[in-house]
Amino acid sequence: MRAAIAIILLSVLPGALCAHHSRADYDTSAFVEMEGELASMRWIKPHQSFEFLVEGADGEIQSWNLEGSGVYSLERSGITEDLYPIGERVRIAGWQTRTRSRGFFLTHMLLPDGAELVLLPTANVDRRWSEDFSGGAWISEPxxxxxxxxxxxxxxxxxxxxxxxxxxxxxxxxxxxxxxxxxxxxxxxxxxxxxxxxxxxxxxxxxxxxxxxxxxxxxxxxxxxxxxxxxxxxxxxxxxxxxxxxxxxxxxxxxxxxxxxxxxxxxxxxxxxxxxxxxxxxxxxxxxxxxxxxxxxxxxxxxxxxxxxxxxxxxxxxxxxxxxxxxxxxx
The missing domain is CATH 2.40.128 (Lipocalin)
Known part of the structure; x- marks a missing residue:
């Protein structure tokens, strides 16, 4: 028996482009929004990651691990390290992990000043909240x-x-x-x-x-x-x-x-x-x-x-x- 398998290049992108964990670990069927404090950030090629603090239903503070697109990919779309307001409250959107507690793949972030960061580097992803946004498709000037x-x-x-x-x-x-x-x-x-x-x-x-x-x-x-x-x-x-x-x-x-x-x-x-x-x-x-x-x-x-x-x-x-x-x- 033989079978044909469609190649989608997204499935063979290296760790340098995507999050540390496999994209398959996240439920991409539905976007989830949360608000909380962007407590800390790690921005070293190839990965970025954040600690995000959210108040749970019981009033306890929960610590979430945010991952997202790779540093190179974000920089090509105009997203730089200095745009993230560490220590401030932001709104985020993305996908929750299927297997790990409080894991999250970051796709959008609404900043305190009303500007938005679009953190998936493709032309097919729209802004969610603001007309004032950065990110999205790669910038390519020959x-x-x-x-x-x-x-x-x-x-x-x-x-x-x-x-x-x-x-x-x-x-x-x-x-x-x-x-x-x-x-x-x-x-x-x-x-x-x-x-x-x-x-x-x-x-x-x-x-x-x-x-x-x-x-x-x-x-x-x-x-x-x-x-x-x-x-x-x-x-x-x-x-x-x-x-x-x-x-x-x-x-x-x-x-x-x-x-x-x-x-x-x-x-x-x-x-x-x-x-x-x-x-x-x-x-x-x-x-x-x-x-x-x-x-x-x-x-x-x-x-x-x-x-x-x-x-x-x-x-x-x-x-x-x-x-x-x-x-x-x-x-």
């Missing part, structure tokens, strides 16, 4: 840099565009892969993913040319991939690793990167399995005006996938400062 090189820092234009790239794509699994998926454990957002899912994230990527090799750096978890441009090594002699062994070649103006020798067991962060026979072909192509970088990834693994799976999206240059991080507090 840089006027004359650097036409492939080798620079590239950014996702919007979270909505990134998610849309995965809608409608299907992975048809073999019977063996279906059985393995049924036994998959819950994804830990504080463990850096291997290939190919390491590349499937909306945070900045930086490419740099070192002659015999190219470095692909990901802001998430400070991942560094090395692409061998000499093709002088027998791949079979290279030890297996979570990022594998990558070789590159130029096909005209297109950079092609082929990766094998991967021992990361998951295709995505939703428990879709892959084997160490997986092969990943990436293509990096600039538009004619060099303002956009088109990216295509094709993943082949006959033991897991009935057919190769292809994902594609674009990056733009908005002049971001590359800021790798690997901070991820334990439970």
């Amino acid at each position: 840089t006027s840099s004359q650097d036409g090189s492939l080798f620079r820092t590239w950014s996702t234009e919007s979270l909505d565009v990134f998610i849309q790239a995965g809608l409608g794509i299907e992975v048809e699994l073999t019977e063996e892969a279906m059985a393995a998926k049924a036994l998959a454990s819950e994804f830990d957002p504080c463990v850096a993913s291997g290939m190919p899912s390491a590349m499937v994230n909306p945070l900045p990527v930086q490419l740099s040319d070192h002659g015999d090799f190219i470095e692909i750096r990901l802001e998430t978890f400070s991942v560094v991939r090395r692409v061998d441009m000499t093709n002088s090594v027998d791949a079979e002699t290279v030890p297996l690793s979570k990022y594998g062994y990558s070789t590159g070649a130029w096909e005209g103006d297109v950079l092609e990167v082929r990766t094998t020798r991967v021992n990361w067991p998951w295709f995505d962060d939703a428990g879709t399995p892959q084997t160490d026979g997986v092969e990943i072909l990436e293509r990096f192509t600039q538009d004619d005006d060099a303002a956009r970088l088109n990216y295509t990834m094709t993943v082949s693994d006959p033991a897991s996938f009935v057919e190769p799976v292809t994902l594609a999206w674009q990056w733009i240059d908005i002049g971001e400062r590359f800021s790798p991080h690997d901070l991820c507090e334990a439970e």
Whole structure:
């Protein structure tokens, strides 16, 4: 028996974008509003968290743990640390946890001055209370840099565009892969993913040319991939690793990167399995005006996938400062 599984890129976003706990832990079917004191805040990439004090029905003060979208994602939408009025009363909206006592995913906040913070970074989320609001969709102003090189820092234009790239794509699994998926454990957002899912994230990527090799750096978890441009090594002699062994070649103006020798067991962060026979072909192509970088990834693994799976999206240059991080507090 085989089954088709729809990929939604939101399900494979890294911990750097979302809350420390899985989004699946929250009841997103209904928004809940509360009022109370924003007692304290932790704002360190990749996560934000707050202590929120609420008076219960019995008059006792309850302490709630608020989480929300990642720091990078909020900063791209114009939300900065200084906007939060620590020590003051605010109204909040969001989703309660399904499994943990007094856990809450923060989506909106009404400030004492009547301004509103929209804390889900997509264009599909509206303000709730005020016409004076900040946040929402990402801010993307292309840089006027004359650097036409492939080798620079590239950014996702919007979270909505990134998610849309995965809608409608299907992975048809073999019977063996279906059985393995049924036994998959819950994804830990504080463990850096291997290939190919390491590349499937909306945070900045930086490419740099070192002659015999190219470095692909990901802001998430400070991942560094090395692409061998000499093709002088027998791949079979290279030890297996979570990022594998990558070789590159130029096909005209297109950079092609082929990766094998991967021992990361998951295709995505939703428990879709892959084997160490997986092969990943990436293509990096600039538009004619060099303002956009088109990216295509094709993943082949006959033991897991009935057919190769292809994902594609674009990056733009908005002049971001590359800021790798690997901070991820334990439970």
